[in-house]
Amino acid sequence: MAGRVCGIDKSEQFVAEAQRRATAAGLAVELRPGDAQALPYPDHGFDIVRAERVLVYLSDPAKALAEMRRVAKPGGRIAIIEPDFGTNAINVRDRALTRAVLDHECDANIPQGWLVRDLGAMLRDQGFTDTEVATRVVVFTPELAAG
Ligand SMILES: C[S@@+](CC[C@H](N)C(=O)[O-])C[C@H]1O[C@@H](n2cnc3c(N)ncnc32)[C@H](O)[C@@H]1O
Numbered sequence: 001m002a003g004r005v006c007g008i009d010k011s012e013q014f015v016a017e018a019q020r021r022a023t024a025a026g027l028a029v030e031l032r033p034g035d036a037q038a039l040p041y042p043d044h045g046f047d048i049v050r051a052e053r054v055l056v057y058l059s060d061p062a063k064a065l066a067e068m069r070r071v072a073k074p075g076g077r078i079a080i081i082e083p084d085f086g087t088n089a090i091n092v093r094d095r096a097l098t099r100a101v102l103d104h105e106c107d108a109n110i111p112q113g114w115l116v117r118d119l120g121a122m123l124r125d126q127g128f129t130d131t132e133v134a135t136r137v138v139v140f141t142p143e144l145a146a147g
Contacts (some may be wrong), residue, residue: 006041008034009054037063041071048072052081055119056112065126078128083138085113 005028009015012033022029034040036054049068055061068078085106092098106113120133 005029006046007031008036008040010035037067039067039071043070044073044076046071046073046076048077048079050079050081053083055080056082056085056110056115059111061112061115062122062126065122065128069126069128080119082116082119084116085110086117 007015007018007029008031009018010033015031015033019029019031022031032040036051037058037060049072051064051068055064058064065080068080072078085102088102088105090098090102116133120131123131
């Protein structure tokens with residue numbers, strides 16, 4: 001199947017590491033540093049636009065959604081995969097400490113810790129149609145976290 005795959009990340013180091021992994025896997029992808037809130041691509045160039053674990057870190061996630069819409073072809077598909085920091089759980093006995101750490105992470109450390117709760121409405125406000133919000137439980141084992 002023919003196609004072109006492009007990607008951006010704000011971090012030059014992350015882009016370099018992603019490029020290294022893609023090359024090692026034999027994947028032809030075009031990666032470059034960039035801001036999700038000002039994508040370095042022309043209008044309506046992509047059939048599919050995808051963001052994973054990025055919007056929660058942005059000062060203006062609505063702007064990133066508008067950018068994803070701008071670079072997608074009319075009728076194109078957009079996929080957004082984001083964690084809900086308000087429902088994180090960790091397996092630590094000290095309940096007060098656990099709550100304090102998780103609340104700090106959600107409310108102070110992550111700019112948009114509850115983003116996914118607003119995401120459906122944000123997409124509709126921006127004129128997206130045929131939207132679907134689905135929930136998954138992800139378990140990070142120590143082995144996975146270490147990888
Ligand atoms: C949890 S990592 C996810 C990385 C990758 N999307 C993945 O799924 O493996 C969050 C990433 O968001 C990037 N990021 C933060 N703000 C950004 C922005 N304004 N534009 C683009 N990337 C940004 C960070 O550099 C970091 O690599």
